[in-house]
Amino acid sequence: IESMQYDDLIKLVNQLPETCREVFKMAAIDGLKHKEIGEILGIEESSSRAHLTRAKKKLRDILAQLEKVETYGE
Numbered sequence: 001i002e003s004m005q006y007d008d009l010i011k012l013v014n015q016l017p018e019t020c021r022e023v024f025k026m027a028a029i030d031g032l033k034h035k036e037i038g039e040i041l042g043i044e045e046s047s048s049r050a051h052l053t054r055a056k057k058k059l060r061d062i063l064a065q066l067e068k069v070e071t072y073g074e
Contacts, residue, residue, distance in 0.1 A: 012062055016055050023048050024055035 013021060022041060026032045027048075032040075034048040041048070 012059060015062060016058055019043075020051045020055035020058065023051040024059075027052050 013024060016024060019041070023037055026037045026040070027034070034045045034052075037043075037048040038045045043051075
């Protein structure tokens, strides 16, 4: 991940389901708290936390798959 370009990272984030993607961007990029995210998106604070957890897991899964492809491709 250290060698990835910004555009590549954004492409990965854009693969997330819509709400997970929005929560991830607001939390990880904008630095908003779950209470603020919930207010903006009209969801519960706990839902914001759940969406962020799902987004992180999905990103880890995507990165693991990319690593497998790169490893086998060498």
